[in-house]
Amino acid sequence: MMTTTTERRTVQHRLMVGAEGGIALRGSNNRFQHHHQIQDAQGGVRRSRPLEEKERTKLRERHRRAITARILAGLRRHGNYNLRVRADINDVIAALAREAGWVVLPDGTTFPSRSQGSRPAGGASTTVVTSSSSHMVSQQTPAASLRGVSPGHRSSVEYNTSRVKGVFMPSSSPYDLSSGAQSQTSAMMGDRGEQTENHPLIGASMDTVNDKQVVDIPPKLQERDYAGTPYVPVYVMLPLGVINMKCELVDPDGLLKQLRVLKSVNVDGVMVDCWWGIVEAHSPQEYNWNGYKRLFQIVRELKLKLQVVMSFHECGGNVGDDVCIPLPHWVAEIGRSNPDIFFTDREGRRNPECLSWGIDKERVLRGRTAVEVYFDFMRSFRVEFDEFFEDGIISMVEVGLGPCGELRYPSYPVKHGWRYPGIGEFQCYDQYLLKSLRKAAEARGHSFWARGPDNAGSYNSRPYETGFFCDGGDYDGYYGRFFLNWYSQVLVDHGDRVLSLAKLIFEGTCIAAKLSGIHWWYKTANHAAELTAGFYNPCNRDGYAAIVAMLKKHGAALNLACAEVRMLDQHEDISEALADPEGLVWQVLNASWDVCIPVASENSFPCHDREGYNKILDNAKPLNDPDRRHFSAFTYLRLSPLLMERHNFMEFERFVKRIHGEAVLDVQL
Secondary structure (H helix, E strand, C coil): HHHHHHHHHHHHHHHHHHHCCCCCCCHHHHHHHHHHEEEEHHHCCCCCCCHHHHHHHHEEEEEEEHHHHHHHHHHHHHHHHCCCCCCCCHHHHHHHHHCCEECCCCCCCECCCCCCCCCCCCCCEEEEECCCCCHHHHHCCCCCCCCCCCCCCCCCCHHHEEEECCEEECCCCCCCCCCCCCCCCCCHCCHHHHHHHHHHHHCCCCCCCCCCCCCCCCCCCCCCCCCCCCCCEEEEEEECCCEEEHHHHHHHHHHHHHHHHHCCCCCEEEEEEEEHHHHHHCCCCCCHHHHHHHHHHHHHHHCCCCEEECCCCCCCCCCCCCCECCCCCCHHHHHHCCHHHHEECCCCEEEEEEEEEHHHHCCCCCCCCCCHHHHHHHHHHHHHCHHHHHHCEEEEEEECCCHHHHCCCCCCCCCHCCCCCCCCCCCCCCHHHHHHHHHHHHHHCHHHHCCCCCCCCCCCCHHCCCCCCCCCCHCCCCCHHCCCCCCCCHHHHHHHHHHHHHHCCCCCCCEEEEEEEECCCCCCCCCCCHHHCCCCCCCCCCHHHHHHHHHHHHEEEEEEEEECCCCCCCHHHHHHHHCHHHHHHHHHHHHHHHHHCCCECCCCCCCCCHHHHHCCCCCCCCCCCCCCCCCCCCEEEECCCCCCCCCHHHHHHHHHHHCCCCCCCCCCC
């Protein structure tokens, strides 16, 4: 017993000397080694135990991460929490605190938004701001902006916030400072000391302010003056569930009130999806337009315009989808006996989000081809709402050409496990597209090319991890170029077939096709994410020229869904994915304008802050363009109670004036 105690003390003494003398033990392995030595002295323990403990620790950590990932995914999908891709428990706690109305600073300091009594005291977060260090206020709270308070208003600091399900996220917009630095300084300093104490943000940053201490306010960033610029119409997208599955208008009175508010700020009109899964839900060629008739009548009475989307895709499962509208029941029944009518990946997973383009000319839909089904649906709509076309109420018809209504393959489906910035997978493994590939290979004289790539990775692969997309990979070889040419041509041919019929049906009315902005991996040579989506756009080839030429052929406009070039503040992930939203938008805009087709646009994510609106404006009306080219229209996504909140709606009204080319008094020139 004496020997054992002595040995323990000896080991403990060595550990203390190592710590105090600067000889650091490296990681858990050394701790396990010392633990092992101690137990050897006590009677010998198997040397394999540390390895077993490591494995158990790894398993526990993997299990913990899996649980965390599912929690975060649920919060994003079902709770609309704005959490970054690599969020941790700190982000979740911060989001919950903001939902409760608290202010959470970047360093984790948390206090009630309107209560000075709970402000933090002491520590690194409490700093006396002097004239030499006053800039620390903006450094410590980059996401918040100090707002000037005019007489008669409450003297608390307000935030320009983006609220997602009640969670207030301080905006990082550099544009959201209020006008007039003097009013800001006076609101912060005041004539009386007690006025400053009412500001929780200032209280969290300094103890006192006297006549020798100056609080510097960051100057406003320069904003362009859009007064006198071309008029760009603004439309607002209606909620996805404005028409229910029985084709009934859900809340006509509430919608009427919201539309009147939109009309009051000179919004030009609204956009609405006409869902195939609602109108032709039960039997082929039996159409129910009742809910849309009532909706269109309300819009006409308010003297607003309509943009209508022929939505031949499923709603639900994608980012922003808050309702579930499947394809028609009779189509789903056909799909159960013949699943090849849906897009299919290499593993055989079917995607019922929309019909495969392989059946465009196959009579597998109760005796009709897919193109004939689309034609009959659009013709029924044109006949049913003839008066709205004749009166010019319907200003544009956007024709759905793929998933989310966009002209692309469903290469990155969330339901199959895709996560940004995965490259996605090719979707050409249904029997009909494989038959088309086989014919193309035989026509080329290389029948052994009648296959999809077997080294293109999986949904969440990175390009450099695959043999097909890596530098010098197969994508740029003889087979790769053949396959990608065929794959992208199928996309163009589908758009060509459907739009040719839409042009006949909607003669005299603008038709449009929607294009998604797949900007991740844009800075690589391969542009892998675009390739799997059907855009053959590597660094040595313009993949959008053939698409815009096809649109030009039919007199169709392009609707580009990437106007605000933002990824929910995932700047770090954009860098990691070698993404370039601005570069992609500029390429598509130039390809379109070079052939003189109109370009409309819509934001991909909800936007309520001035920074996002300014980016939209920069794209809508490019600076110093000698031809003064601009968007033909802009559609805002989307009408919601969040948009109608006072601060958000005031910012939206300001945006509408600027994109209309009107003068805005608070623009600093």
